[in-house]
Amino acid sequence: MIEIQATVSGALNGSLFALMALGLSLAWGFLKVINLAHFAMILLSGYLTFELATSIGLGPIATIVITAPLMFLVGAMIQLGYERFDVSELNSLLISYGLLIITVQVVTNIWTADFLRLPAELNPFSAKSVGVGSLRFPVPTLLAAGSAVVLVVATELVLGRTYAGRALQAFGQDREIASAFGIDHRLLGVLLAGAVGASAAIAGMLFSIGGTLTPDLPFEWIGLVFAIVILGGIGNVTGTLYAGLLVGAISGLVAVVWTPSTSPFVVFSLVVLALVFRPKGLFPQKGG
């Protein structure tokens, strides 16, 4: 029974990381941008959630009304910068790493490097769970899982069933040819980067509901989130969700069958094996 509970808890925890990975995977797959600033936006959103909740009493979930549009703008502006200076895929990694470091420092200066956590009276979700039989589903990670599923389904629908989505796919495959067919790749890129920024706001809000904020969090997230992106397949939206759930479930199960210290070894062994045998990810896309 404990193994089942640990697997469920782990999978739900993994869904939060899948949510973080989703934006990164989309930007990398379609815009050819390896955007480490995505972690900066998640971090900033987590702190803004804390600030809005503690200073003006806004409910943690309601903060999305402010943070999502804000991060949409930030994401779009960063993409405009990449476009303006014609930043290559590899250079985007280096530039966005710089943006991440700057953000970490700014967050440290504003909120200090101390641990911050939403007080229990402002955060009705932190200690709550939903029970099914003897299984417990913690509400913070349940919210993350629900948000991840909604975002993945919405993204798949937009990509598969709208002109903008198909245009993005064409753009992701070959910029020049797509442009030759009249696709405004700049506008689409900016809109996608904005949407990715908004998803970072959701991830940041969900993290602040269940976790403790410190400025160096991105460096704890990066390894696991990239593992999910790689296992899910770059640009593979549904694959990212599956990979997040899989990584989380394996981590949870390994933690109780062996020890929590064994989990990173198992997860990153899986990444290495995937890179060798399934470099396009564990979950191939249709026609991919």
Added chain:
Amino acid sequence: MRRRARILAIVSVLALVAAACAGDTTTTTAGGTPGTTAATDTTVAPSTTAAPSTTAEGSGDPIVVGGTLSLTGAFAATGAIHKLAGDMFVERLNAAGGLLGREVQWNLLDDESDTANVAPLYEQLISQDQVDLIMGPYATPNILAAMPVAERYGYTLPQHTAVLAPLMTYACQFPGWSIGPEPNSFIPNQIADALDSLDGAVSTVALLTNESGSTAFVSYGIADDPDDPSTLNILPERGYEIVADIPYPPGYEDWGSTAAQVRDANADLVLMNGLGAEANSLIEAMQQLDYTPPLMFALFPAPGLLLGLGDAAQGTLSVSIFEPNEPILEQMDPEVGEIVDEYAERAAAAQIPYTVFETQAAASWNAWEILVQGVEGAGSTDGQGICDSLHSTGADLTFSGAVTFDTAVNNFWETTEGLKQIQGSEWVMVWPEDIAAGALVGPTG
């Protein structure tokens, strides 16, 4: 295609490195150049030579104390506490006439919580800036990095918080916080003493351990020596059954799985030899499983954070060398109350979330007092002279009383550490009984 594969490989390597760094609490996370001078009034051109100076008393030149703290990065939250305590100490010292009749200036550099920065910065402070004295950095790995530099140049090294006493082998390092020469024996024995007083209310223990240096040391002793004193050995010897032993890596996030394991163990005491916010994460994860352990212990939690959990953290135990509880303050010098009040005011102004002057700040104050009393005893800033003076006369510490330093036990003095417990909205010293400000409350439920 080949280019894409190359980028994928680079990113994978970066991600693996980042994952490894995340587990290592010495991650570099902040911008700026290591060693950026932090304090506004602490940079002067020192007039001494590279070796610890013996400048004549009353020369008029300031005495410059060099040191680093983690002002940014993973350790910065606690680094800010040590900076404030140090600033206050130096200001009070100068207001009282300085040291050897000279003003004291603190040349404080930021090591960015990166152990790799520490040794070069101390080299810089000693060989280039030619500081007169040095003060240790914060956190055991950083102190271990600074110690060989101090030893090489013959500087006395007061340090705030190194717990791994057996590794602190330099004869002229002096701890400001001592858990005795064997913390891996003292802490579990003190916990067992406290549990014994509860008349059998606790018999089983679930042990969780952050696998970083100091916490793993307390749980398991020196690595590869199963007979070394440790929580894992001592508690069973004292009659407490360890029903779960769960080590976890630094930076661990999957508390849901671990909470399930702890719930399944159903122990009377959850003993968490962890750091920072980990106890908060575990308590909330256990709450989500509708489980509250009868009694909880957290070894080195972030100061103040557990209080934010309200009822969920009531009764949680931890270690402390000083808590400003009213009954304790009443027995101490009135100056202690002034220090506590000033610290609270300035910590609030500096946006330090937990404004109570407790263990970390007290350890910092102790370290500065050790340095000052060593200099006064030697009558100069000569490193060996200070070291000899401290060995011969010890130090009289405001927050820990009179202490002596014995090189046979690496200068780790007889500890004054006790146990504190969350009672109501504050930490209260509860053990041992002779220094307690309140009674130890046993398991609930």
